[in-house]
Amino acid sequence: MVMLWDAFLDQIKERGDYASRREAEQAARVVLALLGAHLVGPERAELAAQLPETWSLVLLDPLHAPEPLSPERFVRAAAAWIEGATEETAKWDVSAVLSAVADAADEELMRRVLLQLPPGYDLLFGHPQAL
Template sequence: MRWSEFVAQVRERGQYPTAKEAERVSRIVLSALGGHLTGAERTELAVRLPQEGMRVLTGQLKVTKPLSGAQFVDSVAARIEGATPATARWDVSSVLSVVAELADKDLLDRIIDRLPPGYALLFGRAQLTRRAGQLV
């Protein structure tokens, strides 16, 4: 997928008025996500993204304090002028739902499993929990 196609999908999902706005949101969300992913999951996801998305994701240093899904949304809201937690959740979900389609199920499961609670819904998935060795 080319970067322009990625941005077009984000624009459609988020119903952004321009490609420029969809690109701005994509860069902010991928940048924020890049600090939270490490190891094999980060590398595997990066190679599935368009080259520009790969650069944005991998150009980030690892965060020192992992954020819950809600805190992640708040951190994105702080990066977008005039954003509220509700609009930032929309922005994050618009981008991460496209990212989820580029990752296969196994990779997305591992990404969600390695992130703190609250990210599954942002990727458009239900948040499953483990109880006594089984998913519930």
């Protein structure tokens, strides 16, 4: 079942401890665009199908990363695009958004998404993987 826009944004706002929905929305746009640039194939489409349409379209933006970013570089990239963010606050932003994404997807889909990403993203999604 697809999560509603308000519920998804409220979840991010709460997890990120944002003062306004606008702040939560900015973080969501940046993080989902970056994530979408790193995913390919059916996992990208299946994950997008679990999100509200606005966020689904952001995730499906046709930009593709030339190389997969490590979790640290992903956070730095988010910091560069989120107004007023530092690397420390961007880590919080990334985790707030990605944990909401993980909650919208089932475990099997999350497992396949994490297989596409470099090691360490499981922590950003709030789903540590057993080794």
